[in-house]
Amino acid sequence: MAETMWGRVRERLEQSVGANNYRNWIAPLEFADLEDGVARFIVPTNFMGNWVQRNFGDQILKQFVSDGAKVSRLEFVVPKAQSTGRVTPPAPANGNSRPAAPAAAVVSAGNGGELPGAPLDKRFTFDNFVVGKPNELAHAAARRVADGGPVTFNPLFLYGGVGLGKTHLMHAIAHEMTARRPDLRVLYLSAEQFMYRFVQALRDKQMMDFKHMFRSVDVLMVDDVQFIAGKDSTQEEFFHTFNALVDQNKQIIISADRAPGDIKDLEERIKSRLQCGLVVDLHPTDYELRLGVLQSKVAQNAAAFPDMRLAPGVLEFLAHRITTNVRVLEGALMRLFAFGSLVGKEITLEAAQDCLADVLKQSDRKVTVEEIQRKVAEHYGIRLSDMIGPKRLRSIARPRQVAMKLSKDLTTRSYPDIGKRFGGRDHSTVMHGVKKIEELIGSDHQLAEDFELLKRALEH
Ligand code: ADP
Ligand code: MG
Numbered sequence: 001m002a003e004t005m006w007g008r009v010r011e012r013l014e015q016s017v018g019a020n021n022y023r024n025w026i027a028p029l030e031f032a033d034l035e036d037g038v039a040r041f042i043v044p045t046n047f048m049g050n051w052v053q054r055n056f057g058d059q060i061l062k063q064f065v066s067d068g069a070k071v072s073r074l075e076f077v078v079p080k081a082q083s084t085g086r087v088t089p090p091a092p093a094n095g096n097s098r099p100a101a102p103a104a105a106v107v108s109a110g111n112g113g114e115l116p117g118a119p120l121d122k123r124f125t126f127d128n129f130v131v132g133k134p135n136e137l138a139h140a141a142a143r144r145v146a147d148g149g150p151v152t153f154n155p156l157f158l159y160g161g162v163g164l165g166k167t168h169l170m171h172a173i174a175h176e177m178t179a180r181r182p183d184l185r186v187l188y189l190s191a192e193q194f195m196y197r198f199v200q201a202l203r204d205k206q207m208m209d210f211k212h213m214f215r216s217v218d219v220l221m222v223d224d225v226q227f228i229a230g231k232d233s234t235q236e237e238f239f240h241t242f243n244a245l246v247d248q249n250k251q252i253i254i255s256a257d258r259a260p261g262d263i264k265d266l267e268e269r270i271k272s273r274l275q276c277g278l279v280v281d282l283h284p285t286d287y288e289l290r291l292g293v294l295q296s297k298v299a300q301n302a303a304a305f306p307d308m309r310l311a312p313g314v315l316e317f318l319a320h321r322i323t324t325n326v327r328v329l330e331g332a333l334m335r336l337f338a339f340g341s342l343v344g345k346e347i348t349l350e351a352a353q354d355c356l357a358d359v360l361k362q363s364d365r366k367v368t369v370e371e372i373q374r375k376v377a378e379h380y381g382i383r384l385s386d387m388i389g390p391k392r393l394r395s396i397a398r399p400r401q402v403a404m405k406l407s408k409d410l411t412t413r414s415y416p417d418i419g420k421r422f423g424g425r426d427h428s429t430v431m432h433g434v435k436k437i438e439e440l441i442g443s444d445h446q447l448a449e450d451f452e453l454l455k456r457a458l459e460h
Contacts, residue, residue: 002069006031006039009063016059020248024215025052037072039064042079045209049076051216115217116197117187124171130296132289135165138280142169145251146176148184153278155242155252159259160282161457163325166255170221173253177219186219191227195234202233214241221253225274230265239270252277284456285326290319293326297333305337309346317349321360323459332359367458369407369421375458376403379450388423401433402451408434410458 010029014022029052030042039060043049052060057074064071126146131139138158145156158166174188189197201210214220220241228234245252256263259281260274285293294315301308314336322329339355340347353360373387380399383389387400400422407418408430415427422430441448 002034130292134283155277163327164282188221404433405437
């Protein structure tokens with residue numbers, strides 16, 4: 001009898017919680033019994049029990065009551081073999097002190113299960129993020145997502161080289177969203193941690209728990225997703241998690257060190273799903289952005305280093321010379337701060353150069369013609385061998401000329417020397433190519449942009 005009552009209650013719940021929630025959370029509930037005002041359900045995992053209790057407990061109770069049942073409490077029971085022991089205290093090793101009869105663990109009501117995310121860095125906020133041309137789009141997209149309006153692009157895919165602020169932006173989104181809506185379940189973790197959790201769940205036979213947990217979040221952020229390329233079962237699970245959340249219209253934010261299409265060994269279907277949302281890249285920093293970051297770091301650290309004095313031009317010098325990434329730049333500045341507080345006097349340009357000699361030397365690394373050829377070929381989607389090969393097709397000759405011009409600008413090689421490296425071409429061919437590109441930069445907008453991008457990427 002109580003069974004048919006649950007049937008009716010369930011039907012009405014389908015109306016009130018929506019189809020998705022119903023399918024994920026209500027339909028899998030197995031009604032056990034109704035006794036002394038307690039409705040009992042069998043659930044596959046503790047996590048699920050907690051989640052249903054927290055999110056739908058009131059509605060379920062209400063529906064029971066409106067059906068004329070005397071129910072004041074819900075109880076969710078996990079068959080013992082599947083109990084995770086995460087919410088309930090772990091069973092003592094010998095099992096003696098546990099009641100032997102019902103082979104089940106009762107889930108305590110209340111919290112919806114903790115999320116196994118990575119800790120957020122408090123400093124990685126929007127306030128501390130310096131916006132410049134190379135990152136303005138990524139910043140704007142991150143802002144939009146953090147505003148938490150209707151989900152417009154899903155996923156948001158941020159990509160770019162090391163130290164350009166991907167993690168910073170993701171943390172900033174998480175800070176902002178949880179500040180606005182503390183009830184929101186925001187889960188941030190690296191792809192590596194995702195894999196680790198997945199493997200752990202497989203090993204401990206807690207896949208149901210794993211699945212439920214990941215499907216219960218409102219916002220999922222996975223950092224450095226290139227990590228799961230080539231890891232087949234992790235990819236597969238990630239794909240399912242991803243789809244389940246997109247289906248529920250939950251926001252997903254992903255980062256990687258390159259564009260989805262360029263991640264090797266990533267399944268095609270995952271690539272195409274990742275491309276469905278908004279894909280934005282963080283470009284290599286430019287001088288203005290680097291200077292901006294330095295100035296903002298100086299301001300942030302003013303309180304910690306009150307006696308810190310930098311001679312004019314020191315920041316400009318750093319911004320000019322340390323072009324690798326923002327992390328290195330920050331590290332250099334921190335070292336100057338430490339140095340300054342030790343010597344207790346103004347840091348001159350000379351002192352800064354001395355103090356940072358090793359960092360500066362590393363940043364001085366010269367690009368090679370081979371690197372340029374590789375990068376340009378990659379950019380234009382042609383074969384590296386075509387760089388040195390004989391083909392005269394415009395679609396190949398033009399990139400080759402771009403590579404020649406870059407070789408001239410970024411290396412100390414002579415025309416004949418460059419010609420030699422481009423399949424033994426004559427120095428006049430190289431000169432012609434360089435001149436051609438110089439002309440085109442003035443007239444062909446697209447080419448000018450490509451050139452600038454490549455140059456920055458290579459200098460970086
Ligand atoms: P990524 O994840 O892209 O490798 P991070 O987000 O970890 O890079 O950034 C590296 C460091 O540089 C962090 O300390 C971060 O705060 C800082 N950083 C990067 N970009 C900016 C920016 N635009 N403004 C301020 N700090 C930045
Ligand atoms: Mg990162």
